[in-house]
Amino acid sequence: MKVLKEETEKLQKEKDTMNTVGPTSSDDDVIIEINAGGKVISALRSTLCLVAPDTMFSYMFSGRWDDSLTRDNNGHVFLDHDPELIEIIVNFLRTKKIEDQSSPVKSPTIPDGKKKEFETLLHYFGLSDFFYPSPLLLPLDIANIEVVQPHGSVVDVTKGVNKIQFTNASRERAHYFDFVACKPSLDVSDEGSFWKVTIDVLPDDINNWIYLGIIGNLGANEQTNNQVFHGGSNRSEDSSWTGFTEGECLYFHLKSDRLTMFTNREYYIHFDFFTFGAKISLEALSDEERKLLPEN
Template sequence: MEDESDRATKHKNDDDPSIHWERLQESQRKKMKVLKEETEKLQKEKDTMNVVGPASNNDDDIFEINVGGKVIFALRSTLCLVAPDTMFSHMFSGRWDGSLTRDSTDRVFLDHDPELIEIIVNFLRTKKIEDHSNPVKSPTIPDGKKKEFETLLHYFGLSDFFYPSPLLLPLDIANIEVVQPHGSVVDVTKGVNKIQFTNASRERYSFVACKPSLDVSEEGSFWKVTIDVLPDDNNHWIYLGIIGNIGVNERSYSDSTSYGWAANNQVFNGGSIRRVRSEDSGWTGFTEGECLYFHLKSDRLTMLSVQKNLKFVIGIATTAIHEYYIHFNFSTFGAKISLEPLSDEERKLLSET
């Protein structure tokens, strides 16, 4: 039984700062010991994972992958194309061959939608032989499966490879190819950062398109057109916009893949003409010296007239057409227009107006 003397001694110790300090140090030593033991345990687990097996250097190894019952054959080099920082490439690097889930015939088994895994593998195959001057476009995903595909890419660490963030580079004037399917009736003068088009025909419409196709994903594509010369002609005709079919006749503006604006209040939506009233939208046609900023993104084409401070928008069909090109059409002899990239400041103005 504790007597008065013992209780007094305990009370005195509880009030003694040196006793408190010693107890605190002892507590910290115990915590540090536990932390050290846990750290050593984690390091051993990590070291064990790193020596599961040596990485194979044979890119020609053929994998048979059972994806939900469908067997896909692929080379190791294809599966590891996006190396080394993705889960997908780590799985097939050779280091983990012994730990991958297998089916009854020793095929690697993936419990995912076979259609989506096949899209991934086929895209990797195509990227292996890609011509960098003509980059491979992101794959088309079946309707109703886009969200599932995005989730799968995120899981495997492939999102940035399949859908890289756009490099907001200016229009590459040097590499633009001017296409005139029905003869050279438009004179083309190419400078470092500008292409000027001069209509040389007195008798018919002149169709011009610019390759490569425009990028409609992420931030989309930007370009600038200036009406340098527009002869005083009651019947003058200049059409500016985009087109998905560059093999059509000289009346390209009427093609079902054509979207843009022309003289006399005309707007073309999928080749169908719509004559608008000026009080509805302010669109009245082009004028000499007018500078126009264009932006194609996803499902819309936007044109901003700098001088008029007016913006015009056309909805674009995206279900059937996957590629669009810058598109001009003339019927006024001597008319001149220029194509240039947009600067960062001009893009900002286009987005803010």
């Protein structure tokens, strides 16, 4: 890691120097030959410089500092990195170059056991955001959201331009009358749907239960109000996430029929033991076990 840091700092200094010099003329159709760990890969300069010009990868092949690049005996630009990973980078750039904006190219599949190395390589070249951009968090169209209270309700709804606020207006437990939902239905295709919920006020009360999530039946009744259906099974009094706190902001992402909820709280591994003699083991997942986990 120390060597990688020193190399990164060295390249950054050279990049800063080239910034002061300014760009030089280069032919986008020039074919660049790269010797990646012994394997020669050829690509157009325009392909290699497809990413933002301020990234290390673009600077290397922009023509600005060709004389400073390490070369093999045949004059090929030499990269002392895994040839398979360098080829993945170049092939991804080729595909992105002819990308149809209506059908964005997905991030490449990385061979098992090389994902961490690939991430390190992307960071080194300044390509992380290009290969794995942060998801576009599309805001809900608040103006077109309809609040549904199918059984009548004791919940007051205040609708603003960019926010809808819900307040339980009754001191008594109202059972299914505190049920509130929003429609139209959510989009689960492509990047899915994003929204956030802020716990504005949470009175200190033994019955301050709040259930947040999604529902597939706007006609939910008293029997389903305090229950969670998971895998077709009824799990009474199981909210799957408890301990909400006043002021907490929760983020939701629904994609491909999978709901993810996350927040900026800290997390701890927790166990409760109610049976004498119970024994539990805690271990890290092996690489093979990690493969069994569902994709996000």
